[in-house]
Amino acid sequence: MIYFDNSATTKIEKTVLDTYNAASLNYFGNPSSLHKLGLKAYELLETSRKQIAELMGFKPYEVVFTSGGTEGNNWIIKGTAFKKREFGKHIITTSIEHPSVMNSMHQLEELGYEVTYLPVDKTGHVSADDLKNAIRDDTILVSTMAVNNEIGSIQPIHEMARVLDDYPNISYHVDGTQAIGKNIEDQFIDPRVDFYTFSGHKFHAPRGIGFIYMKAGKQLEPLMAGGGQEKNLRSGTENTPAIAAMARALRLLKQDEAKKANKMTKLKTELIEHIQSLPNTHVFSKLSDDFAPHIICFTIDGVRGETVVHTFEDRDIYISTTSACSSKKGLESSTLKAMSTPEKVATSAVRVSLDENNTEAEMKEFIKNLDEVHDHFQILN
Ligand code: PMP
Structure with a gap:
């Protein structure tokens, strides 16, 4: 085969599955529970967050766990649009995004937001000049992928980030789902980016787990209302075993x-x-x-x-x-x-x-x- x-x-790594199983059996408490089993699970959750942050060059409080790339993209795009609706309703994205971005944009269009879809050249790359020309007074968000999932083109994130340096009020989101762990971080990790999306199953972690980077000081409207987990940002009992397994998978990915x-x-x-x-x-x-x-x-x-x-x-x-x-x-x-x-x-x-x-x-x-x-x-x- x-x-x-x-x-x-990707196929889950055997050692990642071992971590998942061990965490499921030994750290099964709810991280929100007050007793020691809860505390044990909470510690595993926070250790995993710290490890992921360190491996990515982020701060632990900038890492928020999600169910994967689709949720991350939906949340960052809609959560930003809802949070900033009083400042404007114009969003810029590209014409080659994943359906989780495209269909989020279409939903926002139905709610009265306006979306500009940047074109790409014959090799599947957007241009920073086109981004600059598309920016308006009411632009609140720019969302571009790092690596295209169909042909693999790497988008000029740094060039676009430099354009956005002149517009500090515009949030910048990069979908890094296909880019993580391919030794191209220097091409898409940029201090101007406010939000990144990542998904565990693209790097040998289990399905249904992922994380977003949310720069310190940035805000997102929560889409999940509930018990206030993840600092009131994303309610729902944390998937501790999958999170621990994802931390392990990322550690393996980053080796060599x-x-x-x-x-x-x-x-x-x-x-x-x-x-x-x-x-x-x-x-x-x-x-x-x-x-x-x-x-x-x-x-x-x-x-x-x-x-x-x-x-x-x-x-x-x-x-x-x-x-x-x-x-x-x-x-x-x-x-x-x-x-x-x-x-x-x-x-x-x-x-x-x-x-x-x-x-x-x-x-x-x-x-x-x-x-x-x-x-x-x-x-x-
Ligand atoms: N963005 C990109 C670029 C992707 O390739 C994918 C997965 N095909 C996603 C988002 C969605 O990720 P997930 O499958 O974790 O929801």
Whole structure:
């Protein structure tokens, strides 16, 4: 079996699962309970928060736990919009965001907010100049992803942050879900950013757990009303075992991060160079520094993406159409559309997404299978 669908989700690490199980059995108290079992769970929660903050270069009180990327994005976008509605109702985002951002924006539009969707160039990057030109007196929030989940383009976060230096009242949110642990933190961690979204299952933690960064002094309207957990920001009994497991997963992820990223880059290079040698193909992901090391989006021209996915599946190889979130719904790729890719080409797109555990042998095997699949479809065409 070759699993090359790590941007959809990653397999939980055995030691991370061990942490989850041990925490579930030994730290099962409710962190809000007054007795010693509650205190024990509370201590585990806060130790995990401290570890995550340290690994990310944040302060512990800037880390708030969520259920994952979708919740983080919904909360930061709507929580900011609601908090700042008296100052303005204009928001800027990009035309290549994840559905959790896009659909949050659409919901806000129905509530009377105005949203500007920045275009992208042919390589899937937004421009800081376009951001500057879109800013208005009533702009309250800018939300841009760090790494695009469909093609892997890294957005110019620092350039946009420098534009926003001149507008201190505008909140800046970056969706870092696909960017964490890929040795590209220097390209998207910026002191001007007020909020980041992260999700555990993209780095071998369990599903349904994540965290946001909320810069000290910033505010968000809570979306979950209840018992006031997470400093009254996000009510609901904390998922202590998953949080402890996520801290463990992040610790593992950060070990030898550069080495792991180099390994993925090597595999990505091998694959891209090989696809480029095949006729009737197109590669959207580039080998330049403004692309992440783990995502390769390409086409076998004239063959629908889902046909390619299932052909590989028959060979026990798992890849996806451009994003798992839209593939089952048969939605066309919003990123490729925003890049002005002709529909006929976009419907052929598939995504290979690597993790640090993928090997040279797997890539060789994948390439061998790709040659056969490609040959097969050339004959049929
Ligand atoms: N943002 C991006 C860029 C993503 O790739 C994803 C996951 N596909 C999400 C947000 C949503 O994360 P989650 O699955 O944890 O809700």
